[in-house]
Each structure stands twice: as structure tokens, then as C-alpha cells.
Amino acid sequence: MTGFSLELTEEQRELREWVHGFARDVVRPAAAEWDEREETPWPVIKEAAKIGLYGFESLAELYGDPSGLSLQIANEELFWGDAGIGMALFGTSLAVAGIFAAGTPEQLAEWVPQCFGDQDDPKVGxxxxxxxxxxxxxxxxxxxxxxxxxxxxxxxxxxxxxxxxxxxxxxxxxxxxxxxxxxxxxxxxxxxxxxxxxxxxxxxxxxxxxxxxxxxxxxxxxxxxxxxxxxxxxxxxxxxxxxxxxxxxxxxxxxGENASEARNQQQGQAQQAAMATFEVSRPTVGAQALGIARAAYEYALEYAGRREAFGRPIVENQAIAFALADVRTEIEMVRLLIWSASWMGRNGKPFDAAQGSMSKLRAGELAVTATEKAVQILGGAGYSREHPVERMYRDAKIYTIFEGTSEIQRLVIARAITGRYIR
Incomplete structure (x- = not known):
């Protein structure tokens, strides 16, 4: 009998290393330039398509993992590289998810490839x-x-x-x-x-x-x-x-005669049904936010180890070390929450406590907290564009706003755990 294990499979480890390498060698060196230009990074998209990271086949393989983890592993690593470029690459998956959720097999075959184009002429959806x-x-x-x-x-x-x-x-x-x-x-x-x-x-x-x-x-x-x-x-x-x-x-x-109650029931149930559709995609958004948080934490940790003040590295001060310890703890906790919700969604397990929203809520707020602490640890240097934590700080905030604000996530969770239409 095989024992329980949280260890990644060999394929998942290889995927993580492959995407991490692309994020390190291609995405990060280009991040500041495309952030400054505020333009779609078509050369990076084309490079991703050329190696098979951007396209229908790669997305299908990520979705095909029965554990539900591969998609989140890839998102965390890519957004560790840079969130702006990461969204330029993964934004098309939103359109694919919409086609997959409502379309027929024939429509999937016809339209999904057109969302991506090919490696010589990549497209977006x-x-x-x-x-x-x-x-x-x-x-x-x-x-x-x-x-x-x-x-x-x-x-x-x-x-x-x-x-x-x-x-x-x-x-x-x-x-x-x-x-x-x-x-x-x-x-x-x-x-x-x-x-x-x-x-x-x-x-x-x-x-x-x-x-x-x-x-x-x-x-x-x-x-x-x-x-x-x-x-x-x-x-x-x-x-x-x-x-x-x-x-x-x-x-x-x-x-009966209580028309107001009838309207409230219709509105509440309709919104709950719509939220249930989004619920499955939220762990992916959480994985993106987690990648940003991890990138900021790692940069701040390395900086604190070499930056000296009062004759010693600042990481030897409890105020700095404890802040880093708190962020690392949250990273580990949030990753497990994302993976758990991803496994549930992939295997048809009901989100009886809105676990998808939980993962997005905690990951989004962690991204904001982690990047803010990174800027604080770097001090004035963190406030300048010479260091990437400034960009990470700006990128992180959207994760408490889009794909359902933090307030909406709490509303969804509250409705799920109480069984009541909380307003």
C-alpha cells in the first residue's frame, strides 16, 4: 500500500525547473524594459511559443494534470519572474477557460488554437x-x-x-x-x-x-x-x-405576496451560481500572487544578508529577521491552500467553504504584504526603480482588486459557511 505523500512527481518537478529557467533567463531580464514601455512584450511571447510554453498544447498539458497542481506551479514560477509579462502570457488562458466552460468539443477545436496563433505569429485572446x-x-x-x-x-x-x-x-x-x-x-x-x-x-x-x-x-x-x-x-x-x-x-x-423576498432570492441564487463558476479559476490567480510574494521575499532576504548597518548585516536584527520569517511562513501556508483548492477543483470536489475564494483572498493580501515589507527592508533603495521590489509592489495591489475584490471573496466565503445570503 502506497503511503500518503505531499512530494511533487518527477514531471511536476521538471515542469517547475523548466518554467523557472524561462522566468529567470528570459522574463526577468526583460521585465523592467516592458514595464517602462507599457507595451505587450511580443518578443517574449514569441520566445515562449517557440519553446512550447505558450500555446494550446502546453495549456492542455497543464490542465490535464489530475492533481490540479501543474497549472499553479507554472503560474507561480512565471509570475516569480515578472507579473506584467506573466499576465501577457497567461491572459489568453482566460478566454480559453471561457470557451472550455461553455463551448462544445467542436467549438473548442475551432477557436482555442486561434486564441494562440502559432510560434511564428503568436496571437492572444x-x-x-x-x-x-x-x-x-x-x-x-x-x-x-x-x-x-x-x-x-x-x-x-x-x-x-x-x-x-x-x-x-x-x-x-x-x-x-x-x-x-x-x-x-x-x-x-x-x-x-x-x-x-x-x-x-x-x-x-x-x-x-x-x-x-x-x-x-x-x-x-x-x-x-x-x-x-x-x-x-x-x-x-x-x-x-x-x-x-x-x-x-x-x-x-x-x-407568495412578498415580492421583495422573491427578488432577493432570485438575485442571491443567480449571483451564487455565477460566483461558483469563477470559484474554480481563483486558485490560479492565487498562484500568480504567490509568485509575486515569493519573488519579493527572496530579493529582500538576499539584500538583508549583504546590506550592513551599524557594523553588521541588517538581517541579524530581529525586526528584519522576524518580518522575513512571517512572510516565509505565510508563503508556505498559502501555497498549501492554493494546491488544496486546485486539487478540489480538478477532481470535482465541492467548495463547501469557498476554498477557491479563500486561496485567492489570502494570496492576494500576502502579495501586498510581502512586497510592502520588501520595500521597507530595502529602505530608500526599495523606493527606487534600481531594485525590482518597487515594480513588484505596484504589481501586487491588483490582486486584492481584480477577479473579485478581497471584500467580495470574504462575502463569498461568508455565504458559503453560513448558508445565508449575506449582503
Whole structure:
């Protein structure tokens, strides 16, 4: 009988070493330049595609690990190299995840390769959900899609906000409302193929961090896409909408004359369903934040060992050593939380306590704490651009904001553990 073990497999160790080598030798030397330029690092993306790190095949292998750990190992190492370039490389996986979640096998085969392009001409994909008035509240989307039966086309109109690779993507995956009265249950996802008229990206947003990753608004002006671009197909959508109508009618009937209670039930359950979809992807975001935290910790540890003050290395002062000890402890704890949630998601185990949100929450806040302590340990040097902890500090903050703010993560966790619709 094989004993229980937390040791990585040989394949996982080789993956970690391979991605770490790319992050050390290719990503880190280029990080400051692309952060300063605030442009998509196409040469780095092309290099990653050339060695097989960027592309459908590599992503499929990462997802294929039955333990769920390979994707998180790769993310931690790549974002250890640099978060901006890391997001430029992994941003396309958001679009792939959207296609995988809702698409048919035929749609996966058709569209996922187009998200990546090839090693000679790499492309990127974009997943378009957030809107100016609908960030954390995914049930409030205003982007609409209507079906033109005569032409078998879907017509999409609206605006998406803060979209990674928005406007420069080869393939845009757009979530739109088909029946607004159903809230989140009345939404569907659509492929907008390359060169489709009516889709336009706004100017690249100037950001505090992740500057090498392209972020922009996306405008959809009566965008027409063929019927087969509805992910999952129309028959599946019609069945889902019919069930949603029946369920809401039943909820309203049970609520009786209390219309306010009925609305609260509909809103709460719709949001819970939407959050459950995001829950599975949150450990990956957590792994990215963990990579930033680890990079800042390692740099501060090395600096504190050689920087002298009052005749000795500053690491010999308890104030410095204890701060580093606290961060290292948190890194080890958060990694185990991420790996546990990843294993659960990969193996279909229910997140009964919102473990996916737990991993993202703790990792995001650790990234902010670790980079802030690194800047403090370096002192004035840490506040300058001569040292990478300044960039890491800027990059870290977004991890308490995007993919669900820390406050939203706590809300999801609170609802999960109490069984109540906490507001």
C-alpha cells in the first residue's frame, strides 16, 4: 500500500525547473524594459511559443494534470519572474477557460488554437465580462445579445471594461445578456471572430502595475456573429433559459405576496451560481500572487544578508529577521491552500467553504504584504526603480482588486459557511 505523500512527481518537478529557467533567463531580464514601455512584450511571447510554453498544447498539458497542481506551479514560477509579462502570457488562458466552460468539443477545436496563433505569429485572446457598471455584480451586465432568426446571427451591443488583451485579441469571448429579466441565468457567451466589424478596443489603460499586460475597454456596436458562435449552441441555451424561467416562477410562487423576498432570492441564487463558476479559476490567480510574494521575499532576504548597518548585516536584527520569517511562513501556508483548492477543483470536489475564494483572498493580501515589507527592508533603495521590489509592489495591489475584490471573496466565503445570503 502506497503511503500518503505531499512530494511533487518527477514531471511536476521538471515542469517547475523548466518554467523557472524561462522566468529567470528570459522574463526577468526583460521585465523592467516592458514595464517602462507599457507595451505587450511580443518578443517574449514569441520566445515562449517557440519553446512550447505558450500555446494550446502546453495549456492542455497543464490542465490535464489530475492533481490540479501543474497549472499553479507554472503560474507561480512565471509570475516569480515578472507579473506584467506573466499576465501577457497567461491572459489568453482566460478566454480559453471561457470557451472550455461553455463551448462544445467542436467549438473548442475551432477557436482555442486561434486564441494562440502559432510560434511564428503568436496571437492572444480576450475574455470580456466586466462592464463600467458591472464589475463584481456579474448579474447586472448591460451588454445585450439578440437573435436574428432570418440570418441565423446574433447581434451584440454594449461596452466591456478592464479587459485583458481587449481590442488586440485575435478572438474575443463576450458574455452578454440574452434575457435580462433572468439576471445571471439569462446570460450567454459568444465568440467574436477575428476581424468582425463593429468590435473596437479603446486606448490601452495606463495602470499602476502589470504594465506589460494590455488592458482596455471593448466596444461592441451592433456586432453580428454567426449562430454557431454562441458557445454551447442555441438548443442548449433555450433549454437553460426555459429551466430558469420555471425556477424563478416557482420561487415567486413560494414567496407568495412578498415580492421583495422573491427578488432577493432570485438575485442571491443567480449571483451564487455565477460566483461558483469563477470559484474554480481563483486558485490560479492565487498562484500568480504567490509568485509575486515569493519573488519579493527572496530579493529582500538576499539584500538583508549583504546590506550592513551599524557594523553588521541588517538581517541579524530581529525586526528584519522576524518580518522575513512571517512572510516565509505565510508563503508556505498559502501555497498549501492554493494546491488544496486546485486539487478540489480538478477532481470535482465541492467548495463547501469557498476554498477557491479563500486561496485567492489570502494570496492576494500576502502579495501586498510581502512586497510592502520588501520595500521597507530595502529602505530608500526599495523606493527606487534600481531594485525590482518597487515594480513588484505596484504589481501586487491588483490582486486584492481584480477577479473579485478581497471584500467580495470574504462575502463569498461568508455565504458559503453560513448558508445565508449575506449582503
Amino acid at each position: 480576450a475574455f470580456c465580462v466586466s462592464e463600467p457598471q458591472a464589475g463584481s455584480d456579474v448579474s447586472a451586465l448591460r451588454t445585450r445579445a439578440r437573435y436574428d432568426e432570418a440570418k441565423d446571427e446574433w447581434v451584440i451591443g454594449g461596452q466591456k471594461a478592464w479587459i485583458t488583451n481587449g481590442g488586440i485579441a485575435n478572438v474575443h469571448v463576450v458574455v452578454a445578456s440574452v434575457e435580462p429579466e433572468l439576471g445571471a441565468r439569462g446570460q450567454a457567451a459568444f465568440i467574436v471572430p477575428p476581424g468582425t466589424p463593429g468590435l473596437q478596443g479603446g486606448p490601452k489603460i495606463k495602470k499602476l502595475g502589470l504594465r506589460a499586460s494590455h488592458t482596455a475597454d471593448v466596444f461592441l456596436d451592433e456586432v453580428r456573429v454567426p449562430g454557431h458562435c454562441l458557445l454551447g449552441g442555441k438548443e442548449r441555451l433555450d433549454r437553460r433559459l426555459a429551466k430558469a424561467r420555471e425556477r424563478i416562477a416557482g420561487e415567486q410562487a413560494r414567496a
